[in-house]
Amino acid sequence: MxxxxxxxxxxxxxxxxxxxxxxxxxxxxxxxxxxxxxxxxxxPPVHVMETLQAAAADPDVYGYPTSEGSPFFREAVAIWYNNRFGVHLDPDSECMALMGSQDGLSHLALALVDPGDYVLVPDPGYPIYEVSIHLANGVPYLMPLTEENGFLPDFSAIPVNVAERAKLMILNYPNNPVTAVADRKFYEKAVGFAEEHDIAIVSDIAYSELAFDGYRPMSILEIEGAKDVAVEFHSLSKSFNMAGCRIGFAVGNRDILHALGVVKSNIDYGVFKAVQQAGAAALLGDQxxxxxxxxxxxxxxxxxxxxxxxxxxxxxxxxxxxxxxxxxxxxxxxxxxxxxxxxxxxxxxxxxxxxxxxxxxxxxxxxxxxxxxxxxxxxxxxxxxxxxxxxx
Ligand SMILES: Cc1ncc(COP(=O)(O)O)c(C=O)c1O
The missing domain is CATH 3.90.1150.10 (Aspartate Aminotransferase, domain 1)
Structure with missing residues (x-):
C-alpha cells in the first residue's frame, strides 16, 4: 500500500x-x-469527578455538543481567566472549548498557513507543533532554545525574509520539555515582533498552574495589544488532572479563533457536554x-x-x-x-x-x-x- x-x-x-x-x-x-x-x-478534584458522574446520568447531555463549546463552559473560561490573570474576555467571541489543547495545536495551522508559509517553532519543542505545520504543508523555521539564551527564542536572529513570510509563531512557557519560564519583558518583545511582521502568536500555557517556590506564570494576554495578534491555549489535563477527559480551551484574538472554529466545525462536534460541565466545575470551584x-x-x-x-x-x-x-x-x-x-x-x-x-x-x-x-x-x-x- x-x-x-x-x-x-x-x-x-x-x-x-x-x-x-x-x-x-x-x-x-x-x-x-x-x-x-x-x-x-x-x-482530578473530587467535586469534578462528582460533577461528571451526575452530568453523565442526565439524558439531555447525549445530543451533539457544539464545536466551539457550550455557553456555560465559555463563561467559566472567561471568569477563570479574569480571576487568574486579570484578563477580560468575551465568552462568545474570545473563548472556545477544545478537545484538549492538542486539538487546537494540531488544527490551528490549517486555519492560518498556506503551503510554503513559514511557522516559527521552538527547538526543542512539544512534537505536535512541528507536525501541525506539516499537516498544513507549511515550512517550520526552528527557533533554537539554548541554555545561553535562557531557553527563550532570540527574535533578532530570525532573518527578515523569514519573518516577512511567517504566518504563525508558537511559544510555550512554562516550557515542555526545557521547563524554562518567560517574563513580561519577553512577552512584550514577542508581541512587538509579531506586530512588526504581522505574525499570529499561539501561546501554549498547558503548565501555567504547576509552578513552584511561589512563582506564578503569566498569560501573554496580560500584555497590552496582545489580543490583536495572539491566542492562548490552555489545558485542564495538567492543572486539574483531567487528561483522559480531553478538555482544554483557546482564548484571545477573535479572528484567529473564528478561523480555528471554521476548521474544527468541519472536523469535530465538540466536547461531550458532561465533560464540559466537569471542566466548568474545575474552573469555577476551589482553586x-x-x-x-x-x-x-x-x-x-x-x-x-x-x-x-x-x-x-x-x-x-x-x-x-x-x-x-x-x-x-x-x-x-x-x-x-x-x-x-x-x-x-x-x-x-x-x-x-x-x-x-x-x-x-x-x-x-x-x-x-x-x-x-x-x-x-x-x-x-x-x-x-x-x-x-x-x-x-
Ligand atoms: C506543552 C504541551 N502542550 C499541550 C499538551 C496537550 O495537552 P492536552 O491534554 O490538553 O491536549 C501537552 C501534553 O503533554 C503539552 O505538554
Missing part, C-alpha cells in the same frame, strides 16, 4: 525505539520506573487543588534532584512544569544514554533529541511517580554506577 510521504514526519523514531525497549523489559518481567510520558498520575498539585510536584522535584546531586548529577531546579530537563553529564547522545539507563536500571526517560536537534545532550524526566519511586530510581542509578562508568 502507498502511504503518504507526510506520514514519515509524524512521530520521532527515538520515541518508538525507547518504547519498544520498555515493552521488551516489561515482557521479561523487569520492573520499569516510567518517567517518560507526561501523563499525570494523580486524580487550592492546583496549589496542592504544585506542592506535590515541587516535593518530587526536590527528592529527585537532591538525590541525583548526591550521586554526582547536578541539575538546576525548574520553576514550573512536571518535568526536569537534565543535561547528560558526559559525552553521549541522548538516545544512547536513555537506552543505557533503561536497560541497566529500568528507569525510562525521554531523549532530548526526540524534541528536536537542540534537545541533543539532554533527557527529559517526568515527575509522574510518587517520591518513593523517584528515590528508588536514584538508588538504581547509584547502584549501576552509570554516571561514574561513562564519566571516566
Amino acid at each position: 502507498q502511504l503518504s510521504n507526510r506520514l514519515s514526519r509524524f512521530g520521532s523514531a527515538v520515541f518508538f525505539e525507547l518504547n519498544e525497549l520498555k515493552q521488551q523489559l516489561l515482557a521479561e518481567g523487569k520492573d520499569v520506573i516510567d518517567l517518560g510520558i507526561g501523563s499525570p498520575d494523580l486524580p 487550592t487543588h492546583t496549589a496542592t498539585m504544585s506542592k506535590i510536584y515541587q516535593s518530587r522535584r526536590d527528592v529527585l534532584l537532591d538525590g541525583l546531586a548526591r550521586i554526582g548529577w547536578q541539575i538546576p531546579k525548574p520553576k514550573a512544569t512536571m518535568f526536569v530537563w537534565a543535561k547528560i553529564p558526559f559525552e553521549m547522545s541522548s538516545r544512547d544514554f536513555a537506552r543505557e539507563l533503561l536497560s541497566q536500571t529500568g528507569v525510562a526517560v525521554v531523549p532530548g533529541s526526540g524534541f528536536g536537534g537542540h534537545g541533543e545532550g539532554y533527557v527529559r524526566i517526568a515527575l509522574v511517580q510518587p517520591e518513593d519511586k523517584l528515590q528508588e530510581a536514584v538508588r538504581r542509578m547509584e547502584e549501576s554506577r552509570i554516571l561514574q562508568v561513562y564519566q571516566s
Whole structure:
C-alpha cells in the first residue's frame, strides 16, 4: 500500500525505539520506573469527578455538543481567566472549548498557513507543533532554545525574509520539555515582533498552574495589544488532572479563533457536554487543588534532584512544569544514554533529541511517580554506577 510521504514526519523514531525497549523489559518481567510520558498520575478534584458522574446520568447531555463549546463552559473560561490573570474576555467571541489543547495545536495551522508559509517553532519543542505545520504543508523555521539564551527564542536572529513570510509563531512557557519560564519583558518583545511582521502568536500555557517556590506564570494576554495578534491555549489535563477527559480551551484574538472554529466545525462536534460541565466545575470551584498539585510536584522535584546531586548529577531546579530537563553529564547522545539507563536500571526517560536537534545532550524526566519511586530510581542509578562508568 502507498502511504503518504507526510506520514514519515509524524512521530520521532527515538520515541518508538525507547518504547519498544520498555515493552521488551516489561515482557521479561523487569520492573520499569516510567518517567517518560507526561501523563499525570494523580486524580482530578473530587467535586469534578462528582460533577461528571451526575452530568453523565442526565439524558439531555447525549445530543451533539457544539464545536466551539457550550455557553456555560465559555463563561467559566472567561471568569477563570479574569480571576487568574486579570484578563477580560468575551465568552462568545474570545473563548472556545477544545478537545484538549492538542486539538487546537494540531488544527490551528490549517486555519492560518498556506503551503510554503513559514511557522516559527521552538527547538526543542512539544512534537505536535512541528507536525501541525506539516499537516498544513507549511515550512517550520526552528527557533533554537539554548541554555545561553535562557531557553527563550532570540527574535533578532530570525532573518527578515523569514519573518516577512511567517504566518504563525508558537511559544510555550512554562516550557515542555526545557521547563524554562518567560517574563513580561519577553512577552512584550514577542508581541512587538509579531506586530512588526504581522505574525499570529499561539501561546501554549498547558503548565501555567504547576509552578513552584511561589512563582506564578503569566498569560501573554496580560500584555497590552496582545489580543490583536495572539491566542492562548490552555489545558485542564495538567492543572486539574483531567487528561483522559480531553478538555482544554483557546482564548484571545477573535479572528484567529473564528478561523480555528471554521476548521474544527468541519472536523469535530465538540466536547461531550458532561465533560464540559466537569471542566466548568474545575474552573469555577476551589482553586487550592492546583496549589496542592504544585506542592506535590515541587516535593518530587526536590527528592529527585537532591538525590541525583548526591550521586554526582547536578541539575538546576525548574520553576514550573512536571518535568526536569537534565543535561547528560558526559559525552553521549541522548538516545544512547536513555537506552543505557533503561536497560541497566529500568528507569525510562525521554531523549532530548526526540524534541528536536537542540534537545541533543539532554533527557527529559517526568515527575509522574510518587517520591518513593523517584528515590528508588536514584538508588538504581547509584547502584549501576552509570554516571561514574561513562564519566571516566
Ligand atoms: C506543552 C504541551 N502542550 C499541550 C499538551 C496537550 O495537552 P492536552 O491534554 O490538553 O491536549 C501537552 C501534553 O503533554 C503539552 O505538554
